[in-house]
Amino acid sequence: MNQMIIRTISTLLLSAGCGVYAAAQSPVTDSTTTAKAASVNIAYGTQPAWMVTGAVSSVKGTELRKSFNTNLANTMTGRLRGLTVLQGNTEPGVNSPSLYIRGVNTFGSESTKVLVMVDGFESNFEQLVPDEIASVTVLKDAAATALYGSRAANGVILITTKRGQEGQLQVSFGAQYGFNKPVALPKMVNAYDYARLYNEALQNDGKPALYTDADLAAYQQGNDPYFHPDVNWYKQVLRNSAPMSNYHLNFSGGKKAVRYFAALNAISSQGMLIKAGDINEESSNSKFNRYNFRSNVDIDLNKTLTAFITLGGTVEDKANPAGNTTGSLFGLMAAIPPNAFPVYQPNGSFGGNALYANPLGNMLQNGSYTSNGRTIQSSLRLTQQLDFITKGLSVSAAIAANNYFNSYSNKTAQYERFSISRNNNGDTVYTRFGQKTSLQGDESRSDQWRNYALQGFLNYNRTFGIHEITAMAMYNQDSYSISGNNLPYKHVNGGTRITYANNRKYIGEFTMSYMGSENFPKGSRFGAFPAVSAGWIVSNENFLQHSRAITFLKIRGSYGLTGNDLIGGQRFMFDQLYPFINSPYFGTANTGTGGLAEGVPANPDVTWEKEQKINVGVEAAFGERWRFTADVFKNDRRHILARPYYTLPQYMGVDLPMLNVGKMNNKGLEALLSYTSKPTAGIQWMAEASATYAKNKVVYNAEAVQQNAYLYYSGHSVGQPFGLEAIGFFKDQADVDKSPKQIFTPVQPGDIKYKDQNGDNVIDQNDAFPIGKPYLPTLTYTLHTNARFRRFDLDIFFQGVNGSTVTLGSNYYAFQNNGSAPSMAENRWTPATAGTATYPRLSSQNNLNNYRYSSFWQRNGSYLKLRSLELGYSLPASLMSKAKMNLARVFVNGTNLFSIDDIEGDIDPESLSVGYPAMRTFSAGLRIEF
Incomplete structure (x- = not known):
């Protein structure tokens, strides 16, 4: 697999001319940027790039436009070193991926969430669009994240929206239109093969x-479509492609006293389902629309006082037939045998039977499901310069209010469906399932959250000859409430950061926060989170100052403590709870009497997870063309919640409290290498490669004592699969007789054979073994190239992963629950194919032996994907000047164009489960700036 990927990359690099043009540096910036670069966003502020001693990486919003997607998080895939994006659901409006910074550092049930800050405040971010974003920054080590205290251990993402600059009005308009196509759909056998195999x-x-x-x-x-149907439900329910569009209009500019940035954006994605609403007025078309608006205004109220007003919002509308999401519909299409019933019966009614509904009937007759979401993000910040006290001193205060509300309107109905048979006279007999009802409305469901925050800062920035000092003291409090919860989640945080640089050679920084949360007992709600870091800019030393080979070299390191208060478990577990239960029956009445019971024992010492982070990095620039950076990190986390089954086993029959006894570690490295060509009159190009490797291990999780050492999860990575190890198929009855007994069901030749791990001559759950690798890849790598030739530009972005295992779902189990069969079942075991078979013998029953969780159904999750490709053409400068335009560019774009992997058949390794398929997007667009 790795050699295949390397050969493919090399071939594509040569054929593409090695890349996409970047003016003077890579579009991805981080703390590796040279001393000549601009400032870098850090926690609650910015710093010159040369002064940054923490592990930070960032990307501009313009780069995120290259991946055409309705969810901002999905556009970040591979764009930020250290950030892993797991795709998950791809349905428009619900395509929210999982984010991990430097892998996983905890095994807690709710502990892996990354903290996301938008313009300095916690907020939802996935509904933002690249055209309103200035940059996205990932903070990774203790020096970069310590100011976020007990919320920082999983890493922090900072999103900064655009603001206006002093100057003439600048207008930007863009339009992009394209279509989505499924990367792959489950391949099932047709009716003839189904009947033959059954x-x-x-x-x-x-x-x-x-x-x-x-x-x-x-x-x-x-020739008999009613009594011998052959239905491909994907063709009946899905379109070949679905349109997608995006339009934006931005305004920016201002005078010295007032600067502004305003943006409007409209994005639309029609789902892959056929237009059910055009066929039946009681149904709806599958569609997702979102409208974004933003108005960021900076006002100099006087010479020393500035107001920063930030206002952004979205309006989202989503509609579907048959369900709020399409998950159940896709599951139904994969399960129905192709010969179960026709789409329509001879009399025009819908086909169906007692076991399965009709997917098309569900779309047309089950009603419509719509949702309407509203998001508002607002903040006001005042900054007062205090140079009259001492030069470089300023104070600022900010208040923010973020709100999200989503309401649902579900109109549901039932419909009739029929199966047919022939009686003794040869007449067609209809058997009805279901009953037709009128539409019923339900608008009782809604989701809502609110977030309020208050901040205050005292800043100091001063240079004394060769000495540079920046210092900051801060206060932050926030309140987060969710509908259905009576008590909000609250945090109070104070912190400071002091940075000293000597002669731009030696840098030292101390950071600390003191944060508290309402979720912990009184007297133990607050904790200190310190971090220290240092940097040495070696290239400014005399022995390297005039070197032409090494133009920039910085060595940096950091150590500190961060925390994670998303510990999982019940809220306020320091209090003993007495929940309501149904008591036993008393008297002769057949009803139970409600009562109280003692809940899980309280943990009066519950606390947050604590993590020690160590990071060492090097940044270098060789001449004006090459740039290199590398980081090595190690994170040790303790106080992870776990039930102490090791101390008190489950068979004692008592509920055990969750205790902060778990431990784990995570370590790895990151690297980036880039090259930029000379800015000649010919071809200009850039190539950049990056990689992140992170490997974690559960050190202790208090699990119960096991008879066999290999059954312990401790010592393995988080998410390590445990199952039976498949070692082939039984060859014949003699092989069955001489092999250890597999207790799940009587086995035959052609059934899956499992390894006896403990040597007791019995295959049971005690033989569950660490098989495969976790779901989260240990290695993520990218290759980004761009080139410009005259007025043409080309951008190519590859992303790949390694070190993960994926599992084929139950839709690949032939005839499971009287369901369909995958095409891979064609290569099943028979006496004639025993030497080449890759699928077990077929069974009409739910085979409890073959369909167990085992290594047989696992696949290598590694892949290399062409995530985006864009070819553009800009009009000549002479034409643009006549039209008074700064830019006029047309382009074609492709997203998720192809994948190289080890999975047989047309299967995408990121979407093996039944559900909305992974999508491939083709589009064209234009961008005009005045």
């Missing part, structure tokens, strides 16, 4: 065949 399965089970030769002929010829 007969074989019955024979293997010692049962008579269900389908006669005449049935098989009818399925093969397709």
